Amino acid sequence: MAYTTVDDGSAHFQAAIWTGTSGTDTITFDGNSDLQLDFLWTKSRNNAHSNALMDTSRITSGDYLPLFSDTTDVEQTFYDSELQSITSDGFTVGTQPHAGGDGKTYVGLAWKANGASRTTFTESGANPGGGHQANTTAGFSIVDYTGTGSAGTVSHGLGATPKVLIVKNREDTTNWAVYHRNASSAGNDSYLELDTGDPVATAGTVWNDTSPSSSVFTVGTNTKTNTDGETYIAYCFTEIQGYSKMGRYFGNSNSDGAFIYTGFKPAFLIIKNISATQSWWYFDNKRTGAYNGADVRLRADRDSTESSGSKVDFLSNGFKWRDGDNAWNYQGNTFVYLAFAQHPFVSSKGVPVTAR
Numbered sequence: 001m002a003y004t005t006v007d008d009g010s011a012h013f014q015a016a017i018w019t020g021t022s023g024t025d026t027i028t029f030d031g032n033s034d035l036q037l038d039f040l041w042t043k044s045r046n047n048a049h050s051n052a053l054m055d056t057s058r059i060t061s062g063d064y065l066p067l068f069s070d071t072t073d074v075e076q077t078f079y080d081s082e083l084q085s086i087t088s089d090g091f092t093v094g095t096q097p098h099a100g101g102d103g104k105t106y107v108g109l110a111w112k113a114n115g116a117s118r119t120t121f122t123e124s125g126a127n128p129g130g131g132h133q134a135n136t137t138a139g140f141s142i143v144d145y146t147g148t149g150s151a152g153t154v155s156h157g158l159g160a161t162p163k164v165l166i167v168k169n170r171e172d173t174t175n176w177a178v179y180h181r182n183a184s185s186a187g188n189d190s191y192l193e194l195d196t197g198d199p200v201a202t203a204g205t206v207w208n209d210t211s212p213s214s215s216v217f218t219v220g221t222n223t224k225t226n227t228d229g230e231t232y233i234a235y236c237f238t239e240i241q242g243y244s245k246m247g248r249y250f251g252n253s254n255s256d257g258a259f260i261y262t263g264f265k266p267a268f269l270i271i272k273n274i275s276a277t278q279s280w281w282y283f284d285n286k287r288t289g290a291y292n293g294a295d296v297r298l299r300a301d302r303d304s305t306e307s308s309g310s311k312v313d314f315l316s317n318g319f320k321w322r323d324g325d326n327a328w329n330y331q332g333n334t335f336v337y338l339a340f341a342q343h344p345f346v347s348s349k350g351v352p353v354t355a356r
Helices: none
Strands: 013-019 025-028 039-044 052-055 083-087 090-093 105-111 119-121 129-135 140-146 152-155 164-169 177-180 216-219 231-237 244-250 259-261 264-273 280-284 312-315 318-321 334-344
Touching: 013 025, 013 264, 039 083, 090 105, 105 280, 129 152, 140 152, 264 312, 264 318
Parallel strands: none
Antiparallel strands: 013 105, 025 090, 039 052, 039 105, 083 090, 119 129, 129 140, 140 231, 152 216, 164 177, 164 231, 244 334, 259 318, 264 280, 264 334, 312 318
């Protein structure tokens, strides 16, 4: 059996950086040219503007509708110049401050789903109706659904059990809900909030105390995940060996910090201290400092500008902390993470991949 089905992570995920101008800007990926994105996360690096999340399942009159990971705001319908268009190997942004603007620097995180082609599913009893577009090779799907208000199941299209779900009510100013399999012993009795730094919380009404399966995830009666008649978006992830890893680790408060094996060199990493009130911090391979150092970081739950300083190494087979900060490496605290590959440690043929 092949070690991995994804020899080139850049075909499914890439980060990009750019500097805005006074007009539209077209950003071209510098990795695999076949990445036509379906989910784009943008953030201004040097200005305090929100993290904007847009996708090809939520388009109205040609406009990509942003949600902001650092607020509880409803889906925005007036940002017609945020994300202008998607190309076969990049995207074009306008002058809205979350993605463009003269002299402002940005990072964009892009995932490929299914080219905006949705498979629809109908409401059945308490089970919400909606649609999903799935990239089963890379373990990622975008699901839109309309709540029923009663506990039910939602089809995700992955064909494998998701380890992470990120859900937002598009019509209500309620918090984002995050399911992470490693957030508690069961996973299904707990949730995190992407827009806050709060530690892991428990509420059986969010996921109805039911773990996802290879075909569906379950929502309860909580406004975060399932209010009757209100629309939702869910970003679903499952692990693909050699390409993505979702797990947990324990801090040691040491500059010779924890090493976390992923089986690939990360291109993107987001982590959360679930034992304490600490931000969601994310790093990528485009905003780097030293040779291995992913030293520049942003917060998913804040609109603040990026911070820098030697904190973590991206290695050929995982990542290692170089700092004992409470946010990512505090002794006695538990941390969860999502990581996506720049390239696998071993190719599908079992051959070590040369770092590049």
